[in-house]
Amino acid sequence: MRSVLGLPLDVGCGILEDxxxxxxxxxxxxxxxxxxxxxxxxxxxxxxxxxxxxxxxxFKTGLEG
Numbered sequence: 001m002r003s004v005l006g007l008p009l010d011v012g013c014g015i016l017e018d019x020x021x022x023x024x025x026x027x028x029x030x031x032x033x034x035x036x037x038x039x040x041x042x043x044x045x046x047x048x049x050x051x052x053x054x055x056x057x058x059f060k061t062g063l064e065g
Contacts, residue, residue: 009039
C-alpha cells in the first residue's frame with residue numbers, strides 16, 4: 001500500500017481506491033477548529049487487507065494579507 005500522508009484528502013482517497021482499497025475517513029481537529037482550510041491526511045491505518053482509515057485535518061496553506 002502506498003503512503004498518502006500529507007496529501008490532500010481527495011487525492012489520497014483516489015490513489016488508494018485505484019489500488020482497490022475501501023477508504024474510511026475520520027476528521028481530527030483541535031479545540032479551535034479552522035474552518036475553510038484544506039483537508040490533508042495526517043494518519044493512515046490499515047484496518048484489514050482491503051480497508052484503510054485515513055485521518056485528516058484542515059490546514060490553512062495560503063498566506064492571507
